[in-house]
Amino acid sequence: xxxxxxxxxxSAWSLxxxxxxxxxxxxxxxxxxxxxxxxxxxxxxxxxxxxVATTKYIDEVHDIQDRLKASRNxxxxxxxxxxxxxxxxxxIPTIYGVGKALIAMGEADEDATAAWTDRMAAVKHGCxxxxxxxxxxxxxxxxxSETEAVDFLWTLLSVGNWAQLCQGCGWSQERYxxxxxxxxxxxxxxx
Amino acid sequence: xxxxxxxxxxSAWSLxxxxxxxxxxxxxxxxxxxxxxxxxxxxxxxxxxxxVATTKYIDEVHDIQDRLKASRNxxxxxxxxxxxxxxxxxxIPTIYGVGKALIAMGEADEDATAAWTDRMAAVKHGCxxxxxxxxxxxxxxxxxSETEAVDFLWTLLSVGNWAQLCQGCGWSQERYxxxxxxxxxxxxxxx
DNA sequence: TTGTCAACTTGACACAGTGTCAAGTAACTC
DNA sequence: GAGTTACTTGACACTGTGTCAAGTTGACAA
Numbered sequence: 001x002x003x004x005x006x007x008x009x010x011s012a013w014s015l016x017x018x019x020x021x022x023x024x025x026x027x028x029x030x031x032x033x034x035x036x037x038x039x040x041x042x043x044x045x046x047x048x049x050x051x052v053a054t055t056k057y058i059d060e061v062h063d064i065q066d067r068l069k070a071s072r073n074x075x076x077x078x079x080x081x082x083x084x085x086x087x088x089x090x091x092i093p094t095i096y097g098v099g100k101a102l103i104a105m106g107e108a109d110e111d112a113t114a115a116w117t118d119r120m121a122a123v124k125h126g127c128x129x130x131x132x133x134x135x136x137x138x139x140x141x142x143x144x145s146e147t148e149a150v151d152f153l154w155t156l157l158s159v160g161n162w163a164q165l166c167q168g169c170g171w172s173q174e175r176y177x178x179x180x181x182x183x184x185x186x187x188x189x190x191x
Numbered sequence: 192x193x194x195x196x197x198x199x200x201x202s203a204w205s206l207x208x209x210x211x212x213x214x215x216x217x218x219x220x221x222x223x224x225x226x227x228x229x230x231x232x233x234x235x236x237x238x239x240x241x242x243v244a245t246t247k248y249i250d251e252v253h254d255i256q257d258r259l260k261a262s263r264n265x266x267x268x269x270x271x272x273x274x275x276x277x278x279x280x281x282x283i284p285t286i287y288g289v290g291k292a293l294i295a296m297g298e299a300d301e302d303a304t305a306a307w308t309d310r311m312a313a314v315k316h317g318c319x320x321x322x323x324x325x326x327x328x329x330x331x332x333x334x335x336s337e338t339e340a341v342d343f344l345w346t347l348l349s350v351g352n353w354a355q356l357c358q359g360c361g362w363s364q365e366r367y368x369x370x371x372x373x374x375x376x377x378x379x380x381x382x
Numbered sequence: 383t384t385g386t387c388a389a390c391t392t393g394a395c396a397c398a399g400t401g402t403c404a405a406g407t408a409a410c411t412c
Numbered sequence: 413g414a415g416t417t418a419c420t421t422g423a424c425a426c427t428g429t430g431t432c433a434a435g436t437t438g439a440c441a442a
Binding site: 218 | 398399
C-alpha cells in the first residue's frame with residue numbers, strides 16, 4: 001500500500017486509540033503523520049472517510065476474518081455462543097477509539113454514521129448466526145423470539161456496554177468476557 | 192419561574208425530543224423561543240449549561256422524585272427490582288433527546304460530560320439500592336459480587352441499550368420493560 | 383540536459399457555529 | 413423624567429473543516 005497513506009492511517013489509529021475520540025482533529029493526524037494538513041485531503045476527501053478507512057485498515061491488520069473461524073467451527077450452538085462472545089468481545093478494545101469518533105460524528109455526517117452502522121450490522125450477523133445455531137439445536141430459550149434473542153445479544157455485546165463496564169467501572173477484559181458469557185447463557189439457552 | 196427562561200427550556204426540550212441531538216444549535220433554540228440568539232446568553236452562560244438546565248427542568252415537570260416512591264416502598268428486594276426497572280425504563284424516552292445531546296457534546300465540553308455523568312450516577316444509586324435490597328433478602332446471585340451486580344444492572348439499564356432496542360430494533364416500550372425485567376431476574380436473583 | 387509528472391508544501395480563504403462586546407430600544411417603576 | 417431590566421441589532425474573535433492557487437522537490441524519460 002501507498003506508504004504515506006498507511007502512515008496516515010497508523011497515525012489516525014494511534015491517536016484515536018489514546019481515547020481522543022471526536023477531539024482528534026485533522027491537523028493532529030497530519031502532524032502525527034509528518035505531513036501538511038492539506039496533504040491529508042490528497043488522500044482522503046474528508047474526515048469521515050479517513051475514519052472509515054481507518055476501521056478497514058484495523059480490520060486488515062488484525063485479520064478479523066481469521067479470528068471468526070474458531071466460533072464458526074464450533075460443533076454445537078451452546079459452544080458457539082461463548083466463542084463468538086469471546087471473539088467479538090476481545091476485538092472491541094481494538095476498534096473502540098475509532099468507533100467512538102465515528103459515533104461522535106453521528107448526526108453531523110451521514111457517511112460516518114453509515115460506516116459505523118455497517119460495521120454494527122456485521123456484528124449483528126455474528127449474533128444471528130450464534131442464535132440460529134442455538135435454535136437449530138433446540139436450545140434457544142422460549143422466553144424470546146429468535147429475532148428478539150438476536151437483538152438482545154447484539155445489545156448485550158454493544159461497544160457502549162463494553163466501555164461502560166471496562167472503562168467506566170474498571171472491569172478487567174477477562175472478567176467482562178466471563179460475565180457476558182454467563183449472562184448470555186443464562187438468558188438465551190434453554191434449561 | 193421566569194417566563195422567558197421557561198419558554199427557552201421548553202423550546203430546547205421539544206427540539207431535542209425531535210431527535211436532533213447535537214444538531215440542535217443555539218440559534219434554533221432561540222428561534223423556537225422567539226428570542227434573539229444573543230438573548231439566550233443572558234439566561235445561560237453557554238450551550239452546556241442550557242442543556243443541563245433542560246434536564247433539570249424535565250425532572251421537575253415529571254416530578255421524578257414522586258415516581259421513585261413506588262419502588263422504594265417495595266417490601267422485598269425481589270419486588271423492588273422490577274419496579275425500579277419499570278420506573279427508570281419508562282423515564283428514559285423522556286430524557287433521551289437531551290441525553291443524546293449531552294453525550295454527543297462529550298469530550299468537547301467538560302460541563303456537559305459532568306452533567307450527564309451526574310445524572311447517570313443517580314441512576315446507579317437506584318441500581319445499588321435495588322441490589323442492596325436483594326442482598327439483604329439473601330436473594331442476590333452468587334455469580335457476581337455486589338459491586339459487579341450493580342455495575343451490570345446499571346449497564347443493562349443504560350440509555351444506549353434502550354435506544355438500540357426501542358429505536359434501532361423497533362421494540363415496543365412494554366416489551367423492553369418486560370424483557371429487561373426478566374433478564375435482570377434471571378441473572379441477578381438467586382435460584 | 384531538459385521536460386514532465388506526482389507528491390507534497392505554504393498560504394490564503396469561505397463557511398458554520400460558539401461565545402463576546404457595544405450600542406440602542408422599549409417598557410415598567412420610582 | 414430618570415433609572416433599571418429585558419431584550420434587540422450588528423459586529424467580531426475563535427476554532428475546525430474543507431477548498432483553491434501557486435510554488436517546490438525528486439524521480440524518471442527522451
